[in-house]
Amino acid sequence: MNSETELPFDYHIVRSRKRRTASLMIDKGRVEVRVPALADECWIDNWVRSKVDWVLPRLQRQTRALEQRAIEISQGGRFFVNGRELALSWRRASRSGVVMADQEIQVSISARVRRPESEVVHEQLQQWMAQQAEAILVPLCLQLGREMRLVPSTVRIKNYRRKWGQCDSRGVITLNWRILHLDPALQRYILVHELCHLKEMNHSSAFWRLVSLHCPEYATLRRQLTETYPYLIW
Ligand SMILES: [Zn+2]
Structure with missing residues (x-):
């Protein structure tokens, strides 16, 4: 049974054959999860969920910075x-x-x-x-x-x-x-x-x-x- 609520952010998975542990990166307002090549989707999801309290404030800070400071090359940008x-x-x-x-x-x-x-x-x-x-x-x-x-x-x-x-x-x-x-x-x-x-x-x-x-x-x-x-x- 899946009673999990939706995560408050999306993340991008990068698999690598050389990797043995999972790690998380927040870069330019985007969450990236680096995992071993064969890591199970369900395991990844649970692992990311256990990190929400760490991710959210950082992600929000980055997103706010982008909103306030992104350079916009457009007319009226x-x-x-x-x-x-x-x-x-x-x-x-x-x-x-x-x-x-x-x-x-x-x-x-x-x-x-x-x-x-x-x-x-x-x-x-x-x-x-x-x-x-x-x-x-x-x-x-x-x-x-x-x-x-x-x-x-x-x-x-x-x-x-x-x-x-x-x-x-x-x-x-x-x-x-x-x-x-x-x-x-x-x-x-x-x-x-x-x-x-x-x-x-x-x-x-x-x-x-x-x-x-x-x-x-x-x-x-x-x-x-x-x-x-x-x-x-x-
Ligand atoms: Zn220096």
């Missing part, structure tokens, strides 16, 4: 710069470009372009963001580094889908242009974080002490940062 929500629109023009005002961002598409407009707007906005990051984030990082007396050998801009930045053992700091979507306080936290890696190449307590010296509210900012993942996935 929304875009974020420095944590501010801007209304997106585009039009045909003699040449392509991006103009940002107080509450809106407008993309001009060259009249010659034949590809789907939303695809072109997507591409133009990503290029524009990368240029802005080059012009704004690189000098900001260098300035901050001088103030902190932690000077990188180079600061570069890149496109990452899973992280905001990185620092390597040669002192090269690489920043994700998507940082510009974030609130200025979060932007600063990421730069401080990467600059501190110039001295502490790990996440040890010494590292966090150094971070807190330059950014005392880092714990709060770090938590806020987990809710900004929609900026990473457009």
